[in-house]
Amino acid sequence: MRLQVILNALERHGSFVYESAAWADSSKEGLLVRVRPRRRSRPICSGCGNRGGTYDHLPERRFQHVPLWGLAVWFVYAARRVACPVCGVKVERLPWASGKERTTSSFQWFLSRWAKRLSWRETAEIFGTSWHTVFRAVKMAVCWGIRHRELEGIEAIGIDEVAYRKGHQYFTLVYQIDRGSRRLLWVGQDRTKETLGRFFRFFGRRRTERLKYICSDMWKAYLSVIAREANGALHILDRFHIMQLFNKAIDKVRAQEARELKRKGFEVLKRTRWLLLKRRGNLKVSVATVACGGSRSR
Incomplete structure (x- = not known):
């Protein structure tokens, strides 16, 4: 089975064709998959999303993809510039990468999942990329999660602080701790009354009134804000x-x-x-x- 067939089965892009797959100049660089636009397809403007005519082509770029059998895989493509009637001349929108990223979206998701298990440096070393690439992948995943998260139906939250630097430098962390659904909801700088107050403003009065349980330590700033903002919830102090x-x-x-x-x-x-x-x-x-x-x- 050819690599193009596998890619078409796993990641098919309707307006583009996986033209060929071959070794790079050095086998250590991995596999190069050349991509071309489908015949008579019109590029999509990256600014407004409308289709337009092809103005010209940019030089070829490589986009690092998910490795295969331990080999690095690169998409090679010369992006078109679009003669957009609305935005003028713009680089086309690519379905496998966003903006000026040199990695595919699939590879970013791949890295972000491994970064949950390994340190970012180890993730970069194992998969042949840089620490900054892993950082951007994690940032992409976090931003996507924030845009798509659902905050309804939360009945129990936990509030804690974590020191991130010497000299009493803290983050305030708020978690959902409902049975079967435990996740980080919010992070705020410092551990003051104002910090936790920002969380409750973000969370909203209606959702706060539906909270049944709040768990925290005995930090005075947290106690006073919880008593003021969520006095209808049962406040559970941690045993430690x-x-x-x-x-x-x-x-x-x-x-x-x-x-x-x-x-x-x-x-x-x-x-x-x-x-x-x-x-x-x-x-x-x-x-x-x-x-x-x-x-x-x-």
Whole structure:
């Protein structure tokens, strides 16, 4: 089966023909697939989308495509310039690439999927491209997702911050955490009241009123904004920060009690912190004996 047949089955463009497929000058460069316009087809203006006559041709360009059997694949095409009655002379719109990109849209989607599993540098090295190409592919996928995302029916969100630089530099992240649908919804600079307020303005009053659950940590800025903007939702505080405060309170009370008992002349039991923190079933016999009022074995 010829490569052109495979391409026609997987990625057919009606006004264009895969004319030939051959090795590049160096086999390390991969395969070159030459593309030409179909006979009597008229190019589409990249400005307004109307068809027009061919004004002239630009020099050939290569567009990197999805690799095949570990070999780089390149589309080679000399783009036409359109004599558009509306926009004047414009370069034609190409169905396999957007704008001035040197990679096909299929290859961009391919890279963006791998960039979810690997670092961008590793993705670039494995598939023979540059870090900036992977970056643009991810940016394309994210922008497409933002334009096509659906925000209706969201009942549960989670709010968290992530440090991206030393010196307390943070992003605020908002996730959808409904059962069966978990995704990142929004990213904002910093972790202030104004930051989270921007999310609720973006999300809209109607959608906010339909929220049933909001999960966050105990950052004061988040607590105040959630109480103001979404007081109809059940606000769930994450367990980690609650237990962290409990542990700090236990340490503070134990220290106060130890000082008070020592002042009154009582013997202070040391190294018994985990007596309060461990589950009853996980207590060792020696510690459990202390809990029951017995003597502690050394």
